[in-house]
Amino acid sequence: MPPxxxxxxxxxxxxxxxxxxxxGISLAVEPGEVxxxxxxxxxxxxxxxxxxxxRMPPKSGSVHYEGRDITALPLHQRARLGVGRTYQTPVVPEGMTVGQVLKAARQAYRPYLTPDDSEWGAGLVAFHVPALTMADQLETLNRRKLLMTCLLMRRPKILLMDEPAAGLINSEIDEFDEIMRVLAKELNIAIVLIEHRMELLDTIADRVMVLDAGEMIAEGRLDQILVDPRVKAAYFEFEGAEGVH
Ligand SMILES: Nc1ncnc2c1ncn2[C@@H]1O[C@H](COP(=O)(O)OP(=O)(O)OP(=O)(O)O)[C@@H](O)[C@H]1O
Known part of the structure; x- marks a missing residue:
């Protein structure tokens, strides 16, 4: 049996x-794979x-992490094991400073993480904002970086990232793309990435899967799936990245 x-x-x-x-969706990812x-x-x-x-229990099917069936585990337990998730909208706590948010994130972990851990995470995403800054005053890029810092300080082995470039401008997108590359290719973190920018997927994704109406209709290298008739049909007059979300 394969590992x-x-x-x-x-x-x-x-x-x-x-x-x-x-x-009936199935997928598998390995360390460092996007x-x-x-x-x-x-x-x-x-x-x-x-x-x-x-966050939602499936009607049927299972989820496995490091050889263990985690289907019944809630979000916070999966997070402690090393499954991180980011959301399309980067929601940060209101009325808390950046320093307080980072401290709360450290103390949500057992055993407590240290300021060195959050500095390490902040360094990975180049998050350099004074600790007294109010988190809810941050622009989108720094909100995303703050939330990434909170995730990375736990040394996740897999990140589920839902349109991480949403709300960013071009130069910020380039910076965030580079961060994802480093996480996957240098830190060996697996990334499952919901993304509609074909140019990014082309450079970063090892494989791409296509969902349509709840079914996986294609999986493989991007260049292969873009010529798949079912994929073209799903997008209706599909033309490269246009209309893909
Ligand atoms: N809580 C819910 N209750 C009922 N239907 C839901 C719920 N959440 C999502 N849906 C439906 O499930 C389907 C899939 O939605 P989902 O948001 O997962 O799609 P998506 O591929 O992420 O779309 P998008 O690219 O627009 O974000 C949609 O038809 C949506 O209306």
């Missing part, structure tokens, strides 16, 4: 509001992250 993947899910089905949103997920609006990409991160 277990770092992180995988098998045959995930999810029902929401009386509808089946995900139909798996891109694309699909039209409403395809089920974020819902899949809800299941993978432990």
């Amino acid at each position: 277990a993947s770092l992180f995988s899910c098998s045959d995930i089905t999810l029902d929401l509001g009386g509808r089946t949103i995900l139909h 798996l891109g997920i694309i699909g039209p609006n409403g395809a089920g990409k974020t819902s899949l992250f809800e299941v993978l991160s432990g």
Whole structure:
């Protein structure tokens, strides 16, 4: 039997509001691997992250991490094990300074993390903001960096990243892309990335999977899947990156 993947899910089905949103989704990622997920609006990409991160229990199927079945574990327990997640909208706590947010993140971990841990995480994402700055006053890029610092100080082995460039301007996007490259290729963190920018996926993703109406309709190298007739049909007059979300 081949060794277990770092992180995988098998045959995930999810029902929401009386509808089946995900139909038998399976995926696996290894350390340092970047798996891109694309699909039209409403395809089920974020819902899949809800299941993978432990925010929603699947109707059927399983999630495994380091050879262990974590399907029944809630989000915070998965986070402690090393499964990190980022959201399309970077929501930071209101009324707290950056220093307080980082301290709270350190103390949410057992045993408590140290300021060295948060400095290490901040260094990885070049987050250099005075500790007394109010977190809710930060611009989008620094909000994302603050939240990434909170995640990285825990030394995650896998990151589930939902459109990390949303709300960023071009120069910031380039910086964030470089951060993701370093995390995957130098720190060997696995990344599952919901992303619609084909140019980034082309350079960073080892594989890409395509979701359409809750089904995985293609998986492989980006150049292979873009010529797949089912993928073209799913996007309707598909032309490169246009219309892909
Ligand atoms: N809590 C919910 N209750 C009922 N239906 C939901 C719920 N959350 C999502 N859905 C539905 O599930 C489907 C998949 O939504 P999801 O947000 O996962 O898609 P997506 O691929 O991430 O889309 P987008 O690119 O627009 O973010 C949609 O039809 C959506 O309306």
